[in-house]
Amino acid sequence: MRSPTNRTIVLRRRLSQCLNAVTDKIHTPRRRREKDRQSSKIPYIPAEIWGLIIQQACLTYHDPLDTSRGMSFLESECTRLRTYQATMVIKLAVSLVSREWNELARPFLYEFVWISRAIQAKSLAKTLLIEFVGNGETGIESSGRYIRRLHIETPALERCAPADLRTILDYAPHLCIYSDHRSVQRRLYEDAPDPRCSPEAILKLIAQPKMRRLSWTSYDDVPFQLRMSPLLKNLTTKLEYLELSSCSPISRTVFAESLAQLPDKELMQMNVCLPSLRALKMSLDNNTFAVLASWDMPALTHLSVMSSDFSYTGEGFARFFQAHGEKLVQLELGHSSSLIEEHYLTMPQHLLVMQHLQSHTPVPLAEWCPNLREFICSADAEWHWQSPDWIAPHILLPSHPRIELIGIRDIDARLEDMDAPIAADFDTPYFSLVEQLWSLLQRDTFPNLRFVRDLSMESHRMRTVRPRERIVEFWTRVVGQCQERSVWLENCFGVNITVRDLQRASLPQDTDA
Numbered sequence: 001m002r003s004p005t006n007r008t009i010v011l012r013r014r015l016s017q018c019l020n021a022v023t024d025k026i027h028t029p030r031r032r033r034e035k036d037r038q039s040s041k042i043p044y045i046p047a048e049i050w051g052l053i054i055q056q057a058c059l060t061y062h063d064p065l066d067t068s069r070g071m072s073f074l075e076s077e078c079t080r081l082r083t084y085q086a087t088m089v090i091k092l093a094v095s096l097v098s099r100e101w102n103e104l105a106r107p108f109l110y111e112f113v114w115i116s117r118a119i120q121a122k123s124l125a126k127t128l129l130i131e132f133v134g135n136g137e138t139g140i141e142s143s144g145r146y147i148r149r150l151h152i153e154t155p156a157l158e159r160c161a162p163a164d165l166r167t168i169l170d171y172a173p174h175l176c177i178y179s180d181h182r183s184v185q186r187r188l189y190e191d192a193p194d195p196r197c198s199p200e201a202i203l204k205l206i207a208q209p210k211m212r213r214l215s216w217t218s219y220d221d222v223p224f225q226l227r228m229s230p231l232l233k234n235l236t237t238k239l240e241y242l243e244l245s246s247c248s249p250i251s252r253t254v255f256a257e258s259l260a261q262l263p264d265k266e267l268m269q270m271n272v273c274l275p276s277l278r279a280l281k282m283s284l285d286n287n288t289f290a291v292l293a294s295w296d297m298p299a300l301t302h303l304s305v306m307s308s309d310f311s312y313t314g315e316g317f318a319r320f321f322q323a324h325g326e327k328l329v330q331l332e333l334g335h336s337s338s339l340i341e342e343h344y345l346t347m348p349q350h351l352l353v354m355q356h357l358q359s360h361t362p363v364p365l366a367e368w369c370p371n372l373r374e375f376i377c378s379a380d381a382e383w384h385w386q387s388p389d390w391i392a393p394h395i396l397l398p399s400h401p402r403i404e405l406i407g408i409r410d411i412d413a414r415l416e417d418m419d420a421p422i423a424a425d426f427d428t429p430y431f432s433l434v435e436q437l438w439s440l441l442q443r444d445t446f447p448n449l450r451f452v453r454d455l456s457m458e459s460h461r462m463r464t465v466r467p468r469e470r471i472v473e474f475w476t477r478v479v480g481q482c483q484e485r486s487v488w489l490e491n492c493f494g495v496n497i498t499v500r501d502l503q504r505a506s507l508p509q510d511t512d513a
Contacts, residue, residue: 047104054104058091064112065148065177067212067240071279073304073332073376074407074453076492081153084114110146113168115183116153121160125167132171144171154183161185162197169205178206179215182247186219204230211236215243224288225270234273242274243281246288269294278302283334290316293323300327304376306334317363325368332376332407333394366400375400376407376455379414379433399445405453406440412458415471430474437478441485452482453490460491464505472506 061083062069069075088109095105115121131142150172152160160183169175186199195201199219206214207230214236218227272295279302282292293316303324366372377394414433439445440452454460462471479499482489489497 047100050101051104054094054101055108057094058087058105058108061087067177071241071302072330072374073279073281073302074330074374074405074455074494076455076457081114081116084112106143107146110143112149112151113147114151114153115160116158118154118158118160118164118185121152121164121168125164128171129167142171144168145174147172147175149177150175151177151179151181152183153179153181156182159183159185162202163194165202166197166205169202174210175206175208176210177213178211179213179243180217181215182217182245184217184219199227200230203228207231207233207236209235209237212238213241214239216245218244218246224284224291228270228272231272232270234271236274238276239274240276241279241281242277244288245283246285272296275299280304282306286314286316288316289314289320293319297324298327300324301329303328303330304332304334318368321365321368325365326370328369328372330374330376331365331369331372331397333378333396363396365397369400370402372400372403374405374407375403376409379408379411379436402448403446404448405451406446406449407453407455408437409455411454412456412462415459415462415474430470434474434477434481438481441481441487443485449485449487451488451490453492453494454497455492457492460493463491463497463502467502467505469506472502475502 091105091109095102095109113124115124128142128144131144147168150168152165154160162184165184187193199222203216206216218224270291274295274297276299277297278299280297280300281304282288283306284292375394375397377397411433415430437452440449462468463475475497476499479489479497479502491497
């Protein structure tokens with residue numbers, strides 16, 4: 001066989017090179033695209049890591065399930081409707097990225113539900129019911145199992161139907177925070193009420209071991225012992241915060257007529273034990289205070305109290321503080337001194353006599369609560385004829401030997417109410433308010449006082465955002481009085497208020513900037 005010549009070898013080599021060049025031109029774009037795809041492909045991330053990433057993305061402002069905050073009544077509520085809506089926009093955007101992200105974001109989308117209108121409660125109840133019925137066909141479990149916190153706060157004409165609330169609670173087995181702020185429909189007269197939607201049945205669903213925060217509203221005049229009977233099972237062993245309020249249409253006069261005849265202690269007993277309860281907020285009547293006196297609350301340290309019938313001298317009020325006052329570290333009195341004075345001035349004379357028959361001495365709150373460290377009151381105090389030389393912070397607690405901090409609400413309202421021309425006899429604007437704050441600083445009344453805190457957010461804005469000259473003069477006077485007494489004056493965030501801060505806020509601002 002003849003061997004190939006050199007010329008033939010050269011031709012074959014050139015032809016092979018040409019074919020390879022053509023082949024490379026044809027396949028290079030495809031290879032480059034594949035290489036680009038491989039370089040742009042997102043590396044594999046486990047679903048658990050994606051879950052943590054999405055969880056942090058949904059916690060834009062705060063953790064809605066954190067119960068460590070909010071025990072102190074000095075702290076303002078961190079959750080507002082606008083904040084909730086802004087967070088829900090982010091959660092919804094994350095859930096719409098892909099099907100995988102939707103599954104990962106779904107628990108955070110439903111963990112906190114704020115109902116601000118009745119139609120929202122009806123829509124949620126319908127969604128949970130449809131998901132439960134279609135579970136066998138679609139394989140999608142009910143979203144109710146992700147609900148951890150339910151907040152109901154609606155206008156008076158937009159209250160939720162009890163049937164919708166019952167449906168939501170039926171499909172929310174892991175609920176641990178429940179708040180009803182007078183937002184559930186209740187009829188006094190109903191021909192055939194549904195027993196599944198009664199207040200007792202609703203409370204029975206809620207009063208479970210997982211519950212940590214509970215805000216409950218009573219809507220009728222049923223005795224408190226019967227209404228709160230589900231708590232007798234003592235299942236709420238982890239409950240840390242309890243808020244009880246009444247929305248009964250019965251007027252305060254009707255309540256006052258029953259003050260003279262308080263039932264026997266045996267009839268007012270309830271064997272309720274709340275071992276983890278630390279904070280209690282209540283707006284109730286004299287008889288209910290007597291019932292709460294029998295509750296076992298060994299960890300109770302924070303109390304916010306408002307008597308719905310103004311019976312601060314009643315026997316029920318006294319029983320409660322005699323039973324639990326020694327444990328209290330923080331106390332807030334909801335009614336201001338002026339409202340209490342107005343109540344006694346406008347009450348019919350025969351009812352006033354009935355109240356005075358129960359107590360011949362002033363309310364000894366300082367003796368009932370010897371371990372108080374923090375006291376919260378309203379700035380709406382008035383001159384008292386028995387002590388015309390000074391204004392007590394509150395008529396029920398004119399002095400205390402161990403209080404270290406006094407928080408004052410509604411200073412902004414007082415500043416607006418007193419916003420009038422300066423009288424010739426007064427050397428400072430807002431004279432009576434200055435005198436009230438000066439009364440707090442007297443060593444004879446609160447010898448251990450270290451801090452005075454303005455709890456009003458609006459007052460903070462009036463003081464820091466283009467303040468008027470009278471506002472700056474008023475706060476400069478107050479800061480000077482606190483410095484003389486070696487007391488720190490704080491804003492609503494717990495930050496010290498100084499004269500330099502007031503001077504800086506009052507500087508003229510550049511309008512061209």
